[in-house]
Amino acid sequence: MKKKRENCSDEQLMLRFREGDMGAFQELYKRYEKRLYHFFRYCLGNDETADDLFQECFLRLIGARHRYAAQNGSFSSWVFTIAHNLVRDTMRYRSRRGQVEVPTANFREINAVSGENDSPFQRLRLKERAAILQRAMDRLPTEQREVILLSRFSGLSFAEISEVLGCSPQAAKQRAYRAMQNLRKILWELTGRTDDAL
Amino acid sequence: MMHCKAAQRELLSLLRGELSEGRRRRLTAHLSTCRPCGIVQREFQAIWETGGALEFPTPPPEIRKSIQDAATAAVREARWKKRHFLRVPALALLLGLAATLLSAGIFSLRADLSMIPPLNLTIVGALWTTLYTFVFFLWLGEPSDQGPLPRQFSQISLAALGLFGVLSLLYPLDQSVHFCRYSSLTQPVFERLSIGGAFFVLGMVYAFIPMTLATYLSCGQTQRPLWKGALAGGLFVLLLLPGLYLKCAPFTFGILLGWSAGSLVGSVAGGSFGLWLRYQLQARTGG
Numbered sequence: 001m002k003k004k005r006e007n008c009s010d011e012q013l014m015l016r017f018r019e020g021d022m023g024a025f026q027e028l029y030k031r032y033e034k035r036l037y038h039f040f041r042y043c044l045g046n047d048e049t050a051d052d053l054f055q056e057c058f059l060r061l062i063g064a065r066h067r068y069a070a071q072n073g074s075f076s077s078w079v080f081t082i083a084h085n086l087v088r089d090t091m092r093y094r095s096r097r098g099q100v101e102v103p104t105a106n107f108r109e110i111n112a113v114s115g116e117n118d119s120p121f122q123r124l125r126l127k128e129r130a131a132i133l134q135r136a137m138d139r140l141p142t143e144q145r146e147v148i149l150l151s152r153f154s155g156l157s158f159a160e161i162s163e164v165l166g167c168s169p170q171a172a173k174q175r176a177y178r179a180m181q182n183l184r185k186i187l188w189e190l191t192g193r194t195d196d197a198l
Numbered sequence: 199m200m201h202c203k204a205a206q207r208e209l210l211s212l213l214r215g216e217l218s219e220g221r222r223r224r225l226t227a228h229l230s231t232c233r234p235c236g237i238v239q240r241e242f243q244a245i246w247e248t249g250g251a252l253e254f255p256t257p258p259p260e261i262r263k264s265i266q267d268a269a270t271a272a273v274r275e276a277r278w279k280k281r282h283f284l285r286v287p288a289l290a291l292l293l294g295l296a297a298t299l300l301s302a303g304i305f306s307l308r309a310d311l312s313m314i315p316p317l318n319l320t321i322v323g324a325l326w327t328t329l330y331t332f333v334f335f336l337w338l339g340e341p342s343d344q345g346p347l348p349r350q351f352s353q354i355s356l357a358a359l360g361l362f363g364v365l366s367l368l369y370p371l372d373q374s375v376h377f378c379r380y381s382s383l384t385q386p387v388f389e390r391l392s393i394g395g396a397f398f399v400l401g402m403v404y405a406f407i408p409m410t411l412a413t414y415l416s417c418g419q420t421q422r423p424l425w426k427g428a429l430a431g432g433l434f435v436l437l438l439l440p441g442l443y444l445k446c447a448p449f450t451f452g453i454l455l456g457w458s459a460g461s462l463v464g465s466v467a468g469g470s471f472g473l474w475l476r477y478q479l480q481a482r483t484g485g
Contacts, residue, residue, distance in 0.1 A: 017269075017273070018276070019276065020273045020276035020277040021273070022269065022270060022273045025269045025273070026266075029262075029265065029266075033256065033257065033262075034256065037256065037257050051257065054257055055264060055265060058265040058269075059265070059268055062265075062268050065272065126248075129251075130248055130252050133245065133248045134252070148249075151210065152246065152249045153249070157216065173210065173211070176210050177206070177207050177210060180242055184238075184242075187245070
């Protein structure tokens with residue numbers, strides 16, 4: 001008897017989708033929709049480009065479903081490798097055309113998830129902190145921003161991040177550490193001390 | 199004892215909960231005694247927690263819909279392939295055999311097959327069955343929403359061949375040749391072209407008419423009509439070649455060559471012309 005879709009791993013869902021199970025795709029989409037969308041929005045800032053790449057990422061996933069092999073690594077690292085390649089190609093295209101676009105998320109759209117019992121003051125403070133962090137993230141070079149996004153929002157382990165970035169797990173860890181240090185410095189510049197600001 | 203540099207490098211792993219129990223204990227012990235590392239740890243933690251509280255809007259519904267549509271089409275294709283894995287080749291072969299028998303029957307009404315050696319007949323029959331099977335496979339082998347071109351080409355070539363079969367029963371071929379040879383109007387032209395050249399012209403006309411009709415009737419508006427029409431015409435003439443052999447083999451090699459070359463030119467031109475005509479008319483009427 002088949003396992004319930006909710007209890008299946010991503011890899012099992014992908015294999016089931018490959019065999020023609022639409023419900024498996026919907027479950028995968030549900031699991032990755034926000035993570036991938038956040039990744040593109042943070043990486044590229046520009047709404048339309050992020051929307052296009054998000055769509056393209058899923059279309060590539062659908063198109064390449066027959067080439068997916070579960071034994072070659074986790075589904076997460078596979079799908080984020082597609083996302084990483086799309087971002088890399090877009091950045092290359094922009095730099096070739098001399099477009100130095102600072103990826104800036106629309107601050108009005110930044111929402112901070114606060115607790116139900118938080119006071120309005122606490123909610124406002126969390127929103128301010130989120131906005132400051134967003135500004136700091138925007139100043140990071142793309143590759144550093146990307147590694148922070150992968151380690152914070154994508155739910156990937158360092159081993160999986162290393163597969164996405166094409167380096168060793170140690171190098172991925174080192175890159176993430178440097179990115180965090182850089183982020184701290186930027187926060188200092190923006191606000192003074194980070195622990196005061198955040 | 200842990201060094202500060204090594205400790206700070208482990209901070210992200212600590213935040214992510216990826217450290218083993220032993221390493222976690224050593225790191226927390228170091229952080230409780232080392233003030234600079236403790237500060238870095240607090241700052242990292244603040245960044246990490248604020249990052250976790252951020253929330254972006256979900257993708258626009260139209261993007262979600264187009265992704266779901268693409269997945270649905272892919273699933274339909276996968277199911278279709280699974281269901282028709284063996285059925286399509288078998289059905290294409292059966293239809294190919296039936297079409298060969300039917301075509302041979304039609305051609306035998308207008309040509310004397312007893313003059314062709316049995317081995318040649320067998321080879322032509324096998325070749326015709328293979329070609330028909332291939333064309334039927336193109337037709338049946340793809341779902342309607344995936345890759346419409348091979349399907350369309352196969353439909354056009356089969357429709358053109360059907361028309362050719364019907365028209366070949368109606369065309370007054372013998373009378374045409376007789377008229378061309380002995381009429382005072384056409385005799386000089388016919389003599390100048392010689393018998394091969396005359397059959398080239400006749401073959402061209404015979405292939406052009408069904409191919410033009412088939413492409414005009416089978417296709418909607420299409421981009422690059424000349425190129426696509428030529429491809430469809432090429433497929434049609436491939437299907438036609440065994441029939442031309444059956445019809446012309448008892449005559450001279452020049453007639454066979456002239457008829458075949460004329461059919462090729464007529465098919466390609468007819469295919470392109472039919473599609474082009476359709477394209478122009480639809481572009482004018484805005485259909």
